[in-house]
Amino acid sequence: MPPFLKSRSRIAAHHYHEQDQHQDCQTNIDEKASYNSLTVWRKSLIFSCNGFTVIGSDGSLVYRVDNYSSRPNQIMLMDAHGFPIFTISRPKKLRLVGNYWLIYEGEVGKESSNKPIFCVRKNMSIIKAKPSVLAYVYGGGVSGEGFKYTVEGSYARRSCKIMDESRRALSEIKKKVAMKRGASFGVEVFNLLVQPGFDSRFAMAIVLLLDQMFS
Template identity: 55%
Template sequence: MKMFSKFKSLSRTVHEEQEQEPMEQTTYPRIRNEGKSVCCTTSLTVWRKSLLISCNGFTVIDSNGNLVYRVDNYMGRTDQITLMDASGKSILTMCRRRKLGLLVSWFMYEGEMGNKSRRRSTSSESESPICCVRKHFNILKGGNVQACVYRTDKRRCAAFVVEGSYANRTCKVMDESRRVVAEIKRKEADTKHVSFGVDIFQLIVYPDFDPGFAMALVLLLDQMFE
């Protein structure tokens, strides 16, 4: 696609300082402690647009201009979102559950979930959620916490918090020790008079944190704050 080729070229111009090896598929750090994690900082360009015509979604490419993740949503805002890899394989599925009042929870599952007609019946797929993500509400105190990520077996204490402003594309994901594990940043161009706006931005993922998990958090922030 011409549009995608242009986007690949655009990504290379802003990632010249971050030459990296291709990303590996990893598991979910601190949520699940098995498998590998990335050992270097990963910079992804996130485009708030699907490559499919008449479809909402996201397109994510790496510093070499290669497609890494995609989201193709035919229904607009929905109660279920699936993050796929470049080949279209489902990596993570987020399902929204509503309760009385303001509380809305998103449960994250590995693979494709929630649709029995399409669900894969493999032994590696877990029926239990990886984590629960909630929009942060604090009517008594100020602060810039956007969302909290809870382990399914320990919901009173957040495993990760997201602080900043997703609407302005300036967010930090921090673990329990307040270490920054991922960041959402406005995309800067080295060419004068070029503005990317808020539909094209950067996702920086630091060592030992999974890029797929970080991108899934971006999708949920987009549902919560857009």
């Protein structure tokens, strides 16, 4: 990683990496489990880009997103070294049938034949049977049968969960609270809690989609 990125990463870690007060929070995430706690900063490490910086519990850079304006319908989640993990795309033809986004492994170019591994649909129902549902996650493409996960809560309040079919919370987005006087960092910096066994990379991909859907 270039020196100026390492420098800015250390600044971000120093400024935002604090212990959370979990004893007062009410959540379906198993507090007894050694869940993975990430700090998500809604800011790119590249000064000329929009994006995200994700910091681990040890203060190290884990994931990053540098969103260039030349690709407004495509977002790439990268690891700390800049290698692509997932590409999130919103194809134009799918806008005619609803608000769909596709998740691909790795980097996807114009000539790529990669097939999507997940399809995510924003809940657009006028009369919502479940008003707390923000999005449905399907395996494979748009024609995938049944949804594997639901995302529920409020992204605007940074309070939502990824639920499996048995309604178990696998990951949770929540406001980050500073130790001193319980002050909040606002909505630009928040926590992503991930249960053991659930892919934190995929959980972060869902965060990126929620930001596209509701910001």
